[in-house]
Amino acid sequence: MYVILVYDIAEEENGTRRQRNIFKICKKYLIHIQNSVFEGDTNPSHLARMKKELMPWIDKNLDSVIIFKSREERWLTKEFYGKDESDVTSNFL
Amino acid sequence: MYVILVYDIAEEENGTRRQRNIFKICKKYLIHIQNSVFEGDTNPSHLARMKKELMPWIDKNLDSVIIFKSREERWLTKEFYGKDESDVTSNFL
Numbered sequence: 001m002y003v004i005l006v007y008d009i010a011e012e013e014n015g016t017r018r019q020r021n022i023f024k025i026c027k028k029y030l031i032h033i034q035n036s037v038f039e040g041d042t043n044p045s046h047l048a049r050m051k052k053e054l055m056p057w058i059d060k061n062l063d064s065v066i067i068f069k070s071r072e073e074r075w076l077t078k079e080f081y082g083k084d085e086s087d088v089t090s091n092f093l
Numbered sequence: 094m095y096v097i098l099v100y101d102i103a104e105e106e107n108g109t110r111r112q113r114n115i116f117k118i119c120k121k122y123l124i125h126i127q128n129s130v131f132e133g134d135t136n137p138s139h140l141a142r143m144k145k146e147l148m149p150w151i152d153k154n155l156d157s158v159i160i161f162k163s164r165e166e167r168w169l170t171k172e173f174y175g176k177d178e179s180d181v182t183s184n185f186l
Contacts, residue, residue: 008128035101063175
């Protein structure tokens, strides 16, 4: 199963802390390809574990996390324009 | 063909202007679902036209635009966590 995860974490209510933790959890399970975008090949149990870790950090009213799932990576093609930010270790770490 | 477009536009070099124009172009062709994330059903000629309009605004060294394509929407499932930002008209307009 191939997954693309995008998040938009609000700054309010200690958002920086939420963002830092959400970033770290996503990075544990997926590949960081752009500012708040991750992708990767995973399986249902890995995905369930990642979501379980993420939930406490997502503010239901302020934040937005979207997970796209495709059964096979080959059903998805990817085009890059501009610079390729894949897995550039950002200042969160 | 189903498309997910994510962008990360740097603030440097008049980034706000680039971001405003990239946002408007994406919004013309796709659905705005989160901060810098768009999706939608489209066709090759529409996609080519969108990319042609986008290119002049993407700074090759500073910005990143990624387009994921799936031949069919049904090959992609989507999960929302937190608030649903789909097509909330943002302050760019």
